[in-house]
Amino acid sequence: MNEDWIKYAESFTSDESDVLRELREECYAHYEDKSMLSGFVQGRVLSMFSKMIRPKVVLEIGTYLGYSALCFAEGLAEGGKVITLDIQEDTNKVAREFVAKTEYKDKIEFHLGFATEIIPTLPETFDLVFIDADKPNYSNYYDLVFDKVRPGGFIIADNVLWSGKVLLDEKDENTKALHEFNQKVLADKRVSNVLLPIRDGLMIVRRD
Numbered sequence: 001m002n003e004d005w006i007k008y009a010e011s012f013t014s015d016e017s018d019v020l021r022e023l024r025e026e027c028y029a030h031y032e033d034k035s036m037l038s039g040f041v042q043g044r045v046l047s048m049f050s051k052m053i054r055p056k057v058v059l060e061i062g063t064y065l066g067y068s069a070l071c072f073a074e075g076l077a078e079g080g081k082v083i084t085l086d087i088q089e090d091t092n093k094v095a096r097e098f099v100a101k102t103e104y105k106d107k108i109e110f111h112l113g114f115a116t117e118i119i120p121t122l123p124e125t126f127d128l129v130f131i132d133a134d135k136p137n138y139s140n141y142y143d144l145v146f147d148k149v150r151p152g153g154f155i156i157a158d159n160v161l162w163s164g165k166v167l168l169d170e171k172d173e174n175t176k177a178l179h180e181f182n183q184k185v186l187a188d189k190r191v192s193n194v195l196l197p198i199r200d201g202l203m204i205v206r207r208d
């Protein structure tokens with residue numbers, strides 16, 4: 001999308017909280033992996049989805065600095081929670097510090113470790129799952145969470161356009177994994193889906 005269109009879209013989107021802005025600015029100022037964090041508009045989209053779904057339990061695979069976890073928390077049903085998984089200790093510490101400053105501090109549950117090992121130990125049923133971690137595992141994550149998503153629940157996967165590289169004939173490991181994930185979802189008769197071309201591509205999947 002043209003830069004001016006993006007700026008226009010941003011200017012006509014409800015503002016984020018002060019903590020989310022502080023977190024985003026902290027990331028842009030001090031972290032190399034700036035693009036890992038859901039940006040402003042995508043954050044507002046995730047928050048809006050959560051407000052539409054009103055989930056009791058959200059599972060997020062890939063916490064990073066906690067930005068998207070806080071966006072999902074904004075739409076939780078009464079008594080709901082976000083369970084968020086990551087393997088990186090240093091960024092997890094920062095995420096916990098930011099979350100502790102918010103009204104959602106008791107509603108976000110952090111788990112540190114490999115997501116493929118943690119997911120099978122979680123007893124909850126999920127209303128919404130956000131897949132946003134290592135790309136080669138996207139299809140594994142989909143299979144691991146599927147039976148734990150309630151019928152009518154949603155799986156959202158980030159970066160499914162991978163800066164357009166999914167269209168290239170020659171695909172590296174991450175690109176191949178993302179393209180195969182997209183093919184897997186499209187072929188899955190148990191779901192309906194839409195690939196939303198916002199930011200780096202969000203795959204929205206509904207378990208029918």
Ligand SMILES: C[S@@+](CC[C@H](N)C(=O)[O-])C[C@H]1O[C@@H](n2cnc3c(N)ncnc32)[C@H](O)[C@@H]1O
Pocket residue numbers: 035036037038061062063064065066067068069085086087088091113114115116132133134
């Ligand atoms: C793109 S970032 C997540 C961004 C965050 N969801 C947001 O939008 O603000 C991906 C995160 O996945 C984590 N990650 C990578 N491989 C993982 C694994 N095998 N298990 C758990 N987390 C993993 C990384 O440490 C990183 O923090």
